[in-house]
Amino acid sequence: MPTSITLSFLNSSHQGQAHTYTERTICLIGRGDDCDIQLPTTKEFSAISRRHCLLNINPPQITIRDLGSKSGTYINEQKIGQRPKHLSPEEAQKLSFIETELKDNDTIRIDTLLIQVTTTYTAPESDTFQFSQAQQDEEALIAAPPQGNLMDFVKGWLKKLIKGDDPDPSLLPIHGYYLSEVLGKGAFGEVYLATHQKTQNQVALKVMLPEVANHPRQKEQFLREVENTKPLKHPNIVQLLDYGFSEGIFYFTLEYCEAGNLEQYLEKFTKPLTIKEALSLIIPILDGLHYAHAVEIPYVKQRDGGLGTAKGLVHRDLKPSNILLTEKDGKLISKIADFGIAKAFDNAGLSGLSRSGQHLEGTFPFMSRAQVLHFKYAQPEIDVWAAAACLYYLLTRKYPRDFGGDPLLTVLQTHPVPIQRRNTEIPDRLAIVIDQALDDSGKLHFQTALEFKQALLKASNQ
Numbered sequence: 183m184p185t186s187i188t189l190s191f192l193n194s195s196h197q198g199q200a201h202t203y204t205e206r207t208i209c210l211i212g213r214g215d216d217c218d219i220q221l222p223t224t225k226e227f228s229a230i231s232r233r234h235c236l237l238n239i240n241p242p243q244i245t246i247r248d249l250g251s252k253s254g255t256y257i258n259e260q261k262i263g264q265r266p267k268h269l270s271p272e273e274a275q276k277l278s279f280i281e282t283e284l285k286d287n288d289t290i291r292i293d294t295l296l297i298q299v300t301t302t303y304t305a306p307e308s309d310t311f312q313f314s315q316a317q318q319d320e321e322a323l324i325a326a327p328p329q330g331n332l333m334d335f336v337k338g339w340l341k342k343l344i345k346g347d348d349p350d351p352s353l354l355p356i357h358g359y360y361l362s363e364v365l366g367k368g369a370f371g372e373v374y375l376a377t378h379q380k381t382q383n384q385v386a387l388k389v390m391l392p393e394v395a396n397h398p399r400q401k402e403q404f405l406r407e408v409e410n411t412k413p414l415k416h417p418n419i420v421q422l423l424d425y426g427f428s429e430g431i432f433y434f435t436l437e438y439c440e441a442g443n444l445e446q447y448l449e450k451f452t453k454p455l456t457i458k459e460a461l462s463l464i465i466p467i468l469d470g471l472h473y474a475h476a477v478e479i480p481y482v483k484q485r486d487g488g489l490g491t492a493k494g495l496v497h498r499d500l501k502p503s504n505i506l507l508t509e510k511d512g513k514l515i516s517k518i519a520d521f522g523i524a525k526a527f528d529n530a531g532l533s534g535l536s537r538s539g540q541h542l543e544g545t546f547p548f549m550s551r552a553q554v555l556h557f558k559y560a561q562p563e564i565d566v567w568a569a570a571a572c573l574y575y576l577l578t579r580k581y582p583r584d585f586g587g588d589p590l591l592t593v594l595q596t597h598p599v600p601i602q603r604r605n606t607e608i609p610d611r612l613a614i615v616i617d618q619a620l621d622d623s624g625k626l627h628f629q630t631a632l633e634f635k636q637a638l639l640k641a642s643n644q
Contacts, residue, residue: 185241185303189219192289192296195226208557209237211292212249216555221295229253229293231271233594235263238281242301246290247281250274250591256291257282275595276587332372336389337361339428344379355424355435356387366443366503371431375438385423386436388523401427408434410479410495411521418470420506420519439506439517447507447514448576454605457612460576461642463516467505467569468638470518471497471631475562496560497521500568501548502575546589547581548572551622554593563626566634570619573638578604582620597623611641 189209190200201219203209209218214232221227231251238245248255248263250271255263262282265274284290290297339350343357359376366373371390377383411422421437441447444463448455455463475494497504499520506519550567553560574582582598598620602613615637618627628634 186301187239187241187244188300188302189237189290190298190300192298194295196221196295203239204241205558206240208554209239210249210555211235211237212251218555227293227295230295234292235290236590237284242303244284244299244301245281246284247590248279249594250277250279250588251292253293257284258289259291272595275591277591278588279591332389332391333361333364333374335431336374336387336433350428352426352428355426356433359385359387361387376435384438384440386420386438388434388436390432390434390523391430401432404432408523411523413477413480414474414495414521416470416473417515418466418517419474419521420517422521422523434523436519437517439508439519441507441509441514443519444502444505444507444516444572444576448502448579454579455576457577457608457642460573461638463505463507463514463576464569464573465635465638466516467500467518467572468566468631468635471500471562471565471569472635474518474521475565475631494562495521496562497565497568498553498560499545500565500572501545502572505572546593547575547583547585549593550620550626551593552626554590562631563629566628566631567620567622567626569631570616570628570634574598574601574604574616574620577601577608577616580604597621609641612638615641 184204186202186204188200188202191197201209207218210233211217211219211221212232212234213221213223213227213230217233221230230253231249233249234251235246235248235255238247246255246257246262250265250269251263252265252267254261263279265271265277269277284299286299286301288299290299337360339353340356340360343353356376358378358380360379361374361376363375364372365375365386371388373386373388376385376387378385405425405427408422408425415421420439423435423437425432425434427433454460475496477494479492479495497518497520500518504519506517508515508517548568548571550564550571552567553564571582574580578601580599582601583592583596584599585592598617600613601608601616602610608616615634618637619634621627628637
């Protein structure tokens with residue numbers, strides 16, 4: 183049996199019921215139709231809010247946060263959150279509610295409802311997947327991240343390779359490279375410009391540190407999912423060239439895009455981009471998404487536990503900083519970066535419990551309500567919504583929603599602002615299409631990237 187989290191009802195008409203989770207997910211509890219654990223709208227549960235609290239689950243880890251509920255959320259009879267009585271749910275979104283770690287046998291109380299948490303840890307068996315490099319030293323836990331300057335540590339790798347000082351064979355894909363500058367830093371690592379000494383070919387070298395030490399099976403799961411991104415070959419997707427793992431660090435060599443990312447590009451201007459400029463950057467991104475959402479993926483875990491092929495990858499973290507730019511014949515070409523890597527890192531549990539808030543300050547503005555509510559079952563349309571949010575951002579220099587308090591509550595409880603309120607120069611036909619794309623009050627309007635692209639082209643007469 184895999185590592186799991188079980189939530190068991192201890193009382194009420196639900197007594198004896200239990201929900202078990204074995205994979206990374208977000209679980210919303212309340213009376214609302216969109217809750218993962220939906221409680222009936224009966225007198226027994228009338229004091230429980232529609233969206234009462236949220237569980238961030240990454241077995242065997244789990245955290246909980248109140249969502250500005252009326253009656254509060256308690257852990258072992260200690261209150262962890264509740265909105266003041268004089269505030270409405272909408273007003274409470276301006277507040278921030280603490281995220282609390284749960285332990286085995288903790289009891290959650292929601293009004294009078296009691297839920298017990300049980301964590302079961304099982305060291306999983308390795309599956310039969312073969313990686314593209316010889317990296318099978320799987321018996322120890324993933325090493326703790328190195329201390330000190332990460333770039334100096336990676337330079338040490340490269341020096342050992344050049345000198346031939348008993349190098350780790352899993353580092354051979356980066357043999358002969360030297361680092362010249364830092365291209366970017368993120369929550370879990372850094373990206374460097376690396377140049378090959380003989381060929382002078384340039385690549386982006388991305389290194390990622392696990393947030394926590396974990397079982398080798400999680401490393402294996404992550405690298406398997408990364409292997410699934412190698413077949414992605416499209417002019418509007420950054421090419422993954424190779425990858426490996428050594429001394430507790432994952433590394434990737436990627437196609438280098440010399441013009442930076444879209445967020446950096448926007449900083450050159452004081453005004454929003456023109457419609458023509460914005461569409462020239464977003465339409466190719468939709469082409470890349472259309473391709474990735476339909477491509478055949480070789481190593482996907484099936485219901486019987488084996489591996490088989492499946493169609494389509496969902497990015498799940500599309501935003502301006504993940505859209506890279508390169509120049510060809512005087513024209514900017516936009517490309518989707520990090521396809522599958524960030525999602526795989528999170529799915530494997532290597533990011534710790536970061537998904538409900540920490541490390542996501544730049545992500546929530548480009549995340550639909552559907553993605554939060556259906557985290558585990560994210561479908562291609564959430565990438566389409568994110569692309570529409572990026573287009574909105576290019577045309578207004580503002581996010582679709584007004585963020586001012588708790589970003590998670592803002593996504594769950596507010597609606598995107600119609601684009602013409604931000605920029606009155608957007609034509610009606612185009613504004614209607616963008617607003618439709620960003621309406622996440624129910625089923626998302628555009629289910630595929632191709633549908634959204636065609637609607638944009640028609641509305642802009644291109």
